[in-house]
Every structure is written in structure tokens, then in C-alpha cells.
Amino acid sequence: MAHDSTPHAPGNGANQAGSFLFPKPPLTIAEQREHLRERGLGLEGFPDEGVDFFLASNNYYRISGYWLTFFDRDAGRFVEGATLDDIVHVMAFDDELRFLVFRMIEPLEIRFRTSFAYHMAHIHGAVAYRDMRLFDLEDAFERSQSEIDRAIRIGMRGRVPCVTHNMEKYGQLPVWALVEVLSFGTVSKMYGNLSDGELRDAVASDFRTTATLLKSWMEHLVYIRNLCAHYDRLYNRVVTKRTQFLREDIRLFDRLHLQRGRLFDTFIVLKRLYEHFDPVMWKMRMTALRDLIDMYPEVRLLPLGFPEDWLNVLSVEG
Structure with missing residues (x-):
């Protein structure tokens, strides 16, 4: 592969399709759902399509502001018993x-x-x-x-x-x-x-x-x-x-x-x-x-x- 000698401004790299790079890749709706589950948020009672609809209707970053009271930052997980219902309410x-x-x-x-x-x-x-x-x-x-x-x-x-x-x-x-x-x-x-x-x-x-x-x-x-x-x-x-x-x-x-x-x-x-x-x-x-x-x-x-x-x-x- 030929070496790319074209200078790029720091933090503003772009791939050939013209998309700008960022250290954290975007998550799909399904990946967002599983990420919440892996971090201990109870999704019981919500079918996957219901969770996906909620995430597609509300920006993940916006939702994160509402789960602060149910999240243990030191542990990097939701507190025990926290559910999606809590956040919705x-x-x-x-x-x-x-x-x-x-x-x-x-x-x-x-x-x-x-x-x-x-x-x-x-x-x-x-x-x-x-x-x-x-x-x-x-x-x-x-x-x-x-x-x-x-x-x-x-x-x-x-x-x-x-x-x-x-x-x-x-x-x-x-x-x-x-x-x-x-x-x-x-x-x-x-x-x-x-x-x-x-x-x-x-x-x-x-x-x-x-x-x-x-x-x-x-x-x-x-x-x-x-x-x-x-x-x-x-x-x-x-x-x-x-x-x-x-x-x-x-x-x-x-x-x-x-x-x-x-x-x-x-x-x-x-x-x-x-x-x-x-x-x-x-x-x-x-x-x-x-x-x-x-x-x-x-x-x-x-x-x-x-x-x-x-x-x-x-x-x-x-």
C-alpha cells in the first residue's frame, strides 16, 4: 500500500468516502440496547423492538442525562434494580x-x-x-x-x-x-x-x-x-x-x-x-x-x- 503523504489537520482525518473520523464509533440502535443491558439496566417487560423504538425516538446521549441517578459511575454500571421503566418515568x-x-x-x-x-x-x-x-x-x-x-x-x-x-x-x-x-x-x-x-x-x-x-x-x-x-x-x-x-x-x-x-x-x-x-x-x-x-x-x-x-x-x- 502506498504511503499517504497528504497532510491532515490533527483530529480532522477523513476516510476516502469523506466521513470524518472520531475515536468512538457510533452505535447502532441494537448495539445501544445491548450496551444498556450489559451495563446492568433491566429491560425486562420490554420487547427488543420496544426498546429499539424508544432509543430511535430519543437520542442516546439525551437519555443518558436522565439515568444519572440510577448509575454508579465508579463501577461503570447501573445500580442494582434499575430498569428502563425508571428512566422512562x-x-x-x-x-x-x-x-x-x-x-x-x-x-x-x-x-x-x-x-x-x-x-x-x-x-x-x-x-x-x-x-x-x-x-x-x-x-x-x-x-x-x-x-x-x-x-x-x-x-x-x-x-x-x-x-x-x-x-x-x-x-x-x-x-x-x-x-x-x-x-x-x-x-x-x-x-x-x-x-x-x-x-x-x-x-x-x-x-x-x-x-x-x-x-x-x-x-x-x-x-x-x-x-x-x-x-x-x-x-x-x-x-x-x-x-x-x-x-x-x-x-x-x-x-x-x-x-x-x-x-x-x-x-x-x-x-x-x-x-x-x-x-x-x-x-x-x-x-x-x-x-x-x-x-x-x-x-x-x-x-x-x-x-x-x-x-x-x-x-x-x-
Whole structure:
């Protein structure tokens, strides 16, 4: 065989068919099934075709995030008694939980967009978002301007009525229309970059909290909302976008020895926002959460950071 003298970039080798090489070969569906069986996962009660259908419908790598609580990493095997049923139940629970959390965040996001636009327009004018003097960091301001310009371009191409009407008639987009086409993340970052104390505090007052806490809470909710919107896992997730808490909530975590950085952090934030925004709706959401948890008694709540008395902890007056 002739020696191949053609230089290749490290890690980017390709065979003659043009396929790029990777140290781990892909597994077929049948190989994935047998790999799970060899590592000790109970597949009893599932015909091979049923397991194969499950694996073909759910990416193996996605499923692996849900079996973490049933897997002994040191031994490289599933814990004794772990079954495919366990994983299916956790995935079903997480799917319903994701939908519920998304529904909880949605009205707060809308309220935040509304408050930001309302106070900016009334204090500084309809297009004050273009004024660098209202913001702190120039780099963050320029990034937000790029996002604004991009949203307007997309709105014009898509013939979004609130964009086309204002741009064709006035050549500018008032902030109350802008917040309807910007991402939640961009609005949150714009608020977080405000240097104007009057505007910052006016928005925070609508949520009965401080500007510092509102900035932290909204940035956290953006992160969680995006996980929900992209069908990502909430169960047993370490929440990398940490949030600030009220002092009494910090004491609560310490008193109950709760692990921070889990989804229970999000529920504490949601509780604090809802107790002033809509306590009746919060009670309805907590009832829905209780019903969901009751539907899956075999799913442990500890990986979510929930205490045993979670319902009382999350209760609000009103």
C-alpha cells in the first residue's frame, strides 16, 4: 500500500468516502440496547423492538442525562434494580415539569417586557433605547443595538405588523413595539445594563423588589426559560446561572440544609415574584405541581433540590 503523504489537520482525518473520523464509533440502535443491558439496566417487560423504538425516538446521549441517578459511575454500571421503566418515568416527569415551569415564567416575562417599555417611554421617550447615556457598559450597549437592528430586519422581512407599520410610517420602532420582537434575554440584558437609576427602580417597583434582585432574577429566568424552550433537561440539573436571594430565603436554605444550584432555586424566585404579581395563580400552579409529583411517586425530588416539606415552603399568603 502506498504511503499517504497528504497532510491532515490533527483530529480532522477523513476516510476516502469523506466521513470524518472520531475515536468512538457510533452505535447502532441494537448495539445501544445491548450496551444498556450489559451495563446492568433491566429491560425486562420490554420487547427488543420496544426498546429499539424508544432509543430511535430519543437520542442516546439525551437519555443518558436522565439515568444519572440510577448509575454508579465508579463501577461503570447501573445500580442494582434499575430498569428502563425508571428512566422512562423520570423523562415523562421532566417533560411535564418543563411545560409547567415554562407556563410559570411566561406571564412574568410579558410583565417584565411591558414594564420596561412603559417606564422607558414615559421617563425618557419612545426611542430612548438608542441613547447610550442611559446605559452603563458601552460593549453591552453595542451588543444590544446589534440585536435590536437584527430584530427589526427580521420583522421587516417577515412583515410583522408592529414593525412594518412603525418603520414605514416613522422610520423608527417605539420601545413598546420593540419589546414584542426582542428576545427575553436581550430585554433582560438591556435592563441589567441600565445606569439610569430612576428607570431601573421604576421597573423594579412593579415587581415589589430591588433593581439588583430583579436583574438577577430575570437573568436566571431567561436561562431556565431557554432550557424549557429547547426541551432540555431540568431533572438532576446543576443550574449554572445562579441567582441572588432575599436574606430570609438564604436563611431558609441554610436551616433546611438545601443544596443550592438546583431547580428549587428557580421555584424560590418564582414564589417571590408571584406573591405580589398574582398569588392566586401561584396557588393554582402549586396545585398543578403537587398533582404532577403525585402522578410520579417513584421519581425522587432530591435531584431537584426540593425539601420534603416543599409545598409549605413555597406557599404564599393571599
